[in-house]
């Protein structure tokens with residue numbers, strides 16, 4: 261049987277296109293962003309998130325990432341503004357990270373790879389449901405936040421997600437995760453880059469308006485170590501560290517990245 265997609269040599273990003281042809285499309289993500297090619301767009305509005313902490317439901321290790329899911333059955337936690345038209349519903353958030361602090365993010369900024377990248381996935385309810393939104397160019401909006409490892413002690417104490425890691429060590433483990441407002445993870449600055457791209461995981465649908473925050477948030481080495489203590493495997497299998505679950509940058513193919521800032 262075909263091995264399910266993943267990040268290993270036999271099922272990783274270089275082979276995804278064999279089962280998911282969209283992976284070779286012209287609007288794939290992530291990309292490398294070079295400030296010299298970015299265009300400041302003064303017409304870009306600020307973005308606003310209004311999230312209901314009660315919408316948070318559970319946290320899950322699905323063997324490929326750590327994911328928090330939210331109630332998206334109505335406009336309860338929404339993202340508005342920026343490059344978007346209308347309100348997009350928050351559905352889930354997850355992370356991508358490396359086996360060491362010098363890499364792990366998916367987007368690369370002026371050659372800089374961050375230790376991790378957090379994705380907050382929202383979808384446009386005008387397309388009826390999430391599955392319908394995946395088929396539309398304006399179907400999904402993902403806010404990307406870069407994580408930088410800081411030696412300082414004033415690190416991300418809010419990072420409640422990492423407190424829950426002990427309960428979801430192995431693939432398939434899920435724990436309640438409630439009363440959580442993910443907007444506490446936003447950095448101070450609202451500056452962002454935006455461009456049109458795809459999911460960075462198969463089937464790699466090209467339905468995403470990316471909103472990448474310029475200012476990284478800081479985490480401690482211990483917090484990164486916690487993330488790396490997750491296992492790709494189930495509880496009755498050998499521990500296989502869940503690390504390096506990132507797709508490398510894809511061809512920009514003439515796309516323009518706009519910046520909300522000068």
Ligand SMILES: NS(=O)(=O)N=C1NCCCN1
Nearest residue numbers: 379381402458459460461
């Ligand atoms: N890394 S990504 O582009 O957000 N990919 C996703 N795939 C499944 C649904 C949520 N997001």
Ligand SMILES: [Zn+2]
Nearest residue numbers: 354356379460
């Ligand atoms: Zn992601």
